Amino acid sequence: MIFSVNSKVLEKVLSKVYPAVPTRTPMPILENFLFQIEEGKLTITATDMEITLRSAIFIDSTDNAEMVVPAKLLYDIVRSLGDTLIQFQIDIDNNKMQLSTDNGTYNIGYAASSDFPSIPNVNHDKKFSLSAKQLKKALDQTAFAVSKEAIRPAMMGLLFEFNIDGLRFVATDGHRLVRYSLLSEKSEIPEQYVVPERATSVLSKLL
Structure with missing residues (x-):
């Protein structure tokens, strides 16, 4: 070939x-x-x-x-x-x-x-569009507050919250709580995801 x-x-x-x-x-x-x-x-x-x-x-x-x-x-x-x-x-x-x-x-x-390990297929039934500029700003405004302590695994990620009232990005390390809201962007399907800190860091650099 x-x-x-x-x-x-x-x-x-x-x-x-x-x-x-x-x-x-x-x-x-x-x-x-x-x-x-x-x-x-x-x-x-x-x-x-x-x-x-x-x-x-x-x-x-x-x-x-x-x-x-x-x-x-x-x-x-x-x-x-x-x-x-x-x-x-x-x-x-x-x-x-x-x-x-x-x-x-x-x-x-x-x-x-x-x-090579098989990569699971992503379910595309639920989609939401957001500009790269908006997403990067949301990550940069919140990801710094994600906990680095393994004893608090639930805090070692950034909460993505989608609902009809808007989008929210929330991070905490137990001492500080940061929330960034995009009220102009709304989702008809309420969803919540905790995205690991490393994933948000890589994503921010790629945007």
Whole structure:
């Protein structure tokens, strides 16, 4: 299998999912990206089993394949290339991936996708739209008050509250309580979720 992609385009995609790659984990497989190539689209997934990030780009390939690629190694290589065209050559028989540019060639071994944990499908029955600017402001105004103490697990997250009166984001560490409201945004379906602190931190950086 052979396909080509611009290094800057690929770097942008990798940068979106790399924050979900754990720095330390008892599951080494999580230190990898999941590559899924299907119908001319490359989907890249990373997870630490708490946060899952996924992004995709279109590529010039009619083949389908899945593989697990070392995340840090690939990300560091792509970032070092500058703005150039990368040709990927996938040797499925030997589990090898070759990246070729005008300036050099890089060989990376990969693992079978079956070793990567399955990612649960998100139920899209309940949807709510909010601008990235509004969400980032809400996170920045509240997430700092989330508890860092493991003895208080219920406080180690940010409460998202959706109802007909508006949206509320609430955080507390037991000493301070912060609430940010968006009364102009309303939800017909009342819902409450506690989002872990690491997830809100990653989300804020991506917005």
